[in-house]
Amino acid sequence: MRARVLVRPKQGILDPQGQAVERALPALGFTGVANVHLGRLIELDVEDPARLPEMCERLLANPLIEDYEIEIARSATGQAEPEAEHVHHNAGPEAPAGTTE
Amino acid sequence: MKFGVIRFPGSCDEIDALRAAERIGEAVLLWHADRDLQGVDAVIVPGGFSYGDYLRAGAIARFAPVMEEVAEFARAGGLVLGICNGFQVLCEAHLLPGALLPNVSLKFVFRQVRLDVVEAETPFTRACAPGDRLSIPVKHTTGRFYAPEAELDRLEDAGQVVLLYASGQNPNGSVRDIAGVCNEGRNVFGLMPHPEHAVDELTASTDGLKIFESMRAHVSGLTPA
Numbered sequence: 382m383r384a385r386v387l388v389r390p391k392q393g394i395l396d397p398q399g400q401a402v403e404r405a406l407p408a409l410g411f412t413g414v415a416n417v418h419l420g421r422l423i424e425l426d427v428e429d430p431a432r433l434p435e436m437c438e439r440l441l442a443n444p445l446i447e448d449y450e451i452e453i454a455r456s457a458t459g460q461a462e463p464e465a466e467h468v469h470h471n472a473g474p475e476a477p478a479g480t481t482e
Numbered sequence: 483m484k485f486g487v488i489r490f491p492g493s494c495d496e497i498d499a500l501r502a503a504e505r506i507g508e509a510v511l512l513w514h515a516d517r518d519l520q521g522v523d524a525v526i527v528p529g530g531f532s533y534g535d536y537l538r539a540g541a542i543a544r545f546a547p548v549m550e551e552v553a554e555f556a557r558a559g560g561l562v563l564g565i566c567n568g569f570q571v572l573c574e575a576h577l578l579p580g581a582l583l584p585n586v587s588l589k590f591v592f593r594q595v596r597l598d599v600v601e602a603e604t605p606f607t608r609a610c611a612p613g614d615r616l617s618i619p620v621k622h623t624t625g626r627f628y629a630p631e632a633e634l635d636r637l638e639d640a641g642q643v644v645l646l647y648a649s650g651q652n653p654n655g656s657v658r659d660i661a662g663v664c665n666e667g668r669n670v671f672g673l674m675p676h677p678e679h680a681v682d683e684l685t686a687s688t689d690g691l692k693i694f695e696s697m698r699a700h701v702s703g704l705t706p707a
C-alpha cells in the first residue's frame with residue numbers, strides 16, 4: 382500500500398528555511414505570499430499501514446519539533462492521488478506533547 | 483580512567499576526541515556495530531555526520547547497535563559525553579532533553595566562542611566554578627538547541643542547563659543561549675562546542691581539557707587539583 386508522510390516544523394518553532402523562501406519569492410515578483418514553511422515528504426510502500434504512526438513517532442519525525450500527517454493513496458496503482466485518504470496526524474493544539482520512550 | 487570514543491560511519495572528530503582523552507587517561511575507539519564497550523569508564527559520542535545525518539542529524543545513528551549498549555550504560559549511571567553530532571544523537575535517543583535545529587542563519591558557523599559555566603556541580607564541569615568562562619570552538623550547521631518553554635523552565639530549575647553561550651556569543655539561535663545540557667541524573671551531557679579542539683596552546687585555548695579533567699575527577703572520586 383502506497384503511503385505518504387508529510388513532516389513539517391511544529392507551529393511556533395522558528396523556521397528560517399521557510400523565511401528564506403518567503404523572502405526570495407517577492408524578489409522574483411511573486412507578492413502576496415505569507416507563512417511559508419518547509420517540510421519533508423516521505424513516500425513509502427507499506428504492508429501494514431497501521432504501523433505508520435509508530436514509524437513516524439520513532440523515526441520519520443521528531444515529535445518534539447515536527448508534526449506529521451499520514452496519507453494512504455486510494456489508487457490501486459499505488460500512485461499517490463490527490464484524493465488520498467487522510468488517516469492520522471499529530472498536529473493541532475490538542476496534539477499530545479512530545480513523546481518519550 | 484578509560485574513555486571510549488564511538489566511531490560511526492561519517493564521524494569525523496573521533497580521533498581528536500581520542501587524542502584529547504589520551505591527555506587525561508587511557509582511550510579506545512568503539513565501533514558503531516559492536517556491542518562491547520570494552521569496560522570503559524566513560525563514553526564519548528563524537529562530532530561528525532553519523533550515517534550521513536540522513537533524515538535528521540543523529541536520527542539514524544541512534545539505532546546503531548553500540549547505542550543500545552550506551553543507553554544501558556547511561557541508565558546504570560555511566561558517564562556519556564556527546565559533542566556536536568554526538569549531542570544530536572543523544573537527543574534523538576532521548577538520553578538528553580530537547581532537539582537541535584538548523585542554525586537561524588542557515589549558515590555553517592565555525593568560530594571560537596566564549597561559554598559561561600552555569601552548573602559546576604556535574605561530573606563534566608566539576609573542574610570549573612560557576613561563572614567560569616571557557617573559550618571553545620563551535621563548527622556546525624544544525625546547532626540551535628530547542629525545547630518547549632515549560633521544559634526549559636524545568637531544566638533551569640533542575641540545574642540541567644550546564645553551559646551558556648556568553649552574552650552576544652550565541653552562534654546559532656539556541657533558545658536562552660543554551661550551549662550544553664545534562665540529563666536529570668547528570669551523568670549524560672551534550673554540548674555543541676568542541677572541547678576536544680581546545681586542548682593545546684597551539685590552537686589558542688586549553689579550556690576544553692576541563693571537561694575531560696572533570697570526568698576523570700568524577701570517576702576517580704577525587705577533587706581536581
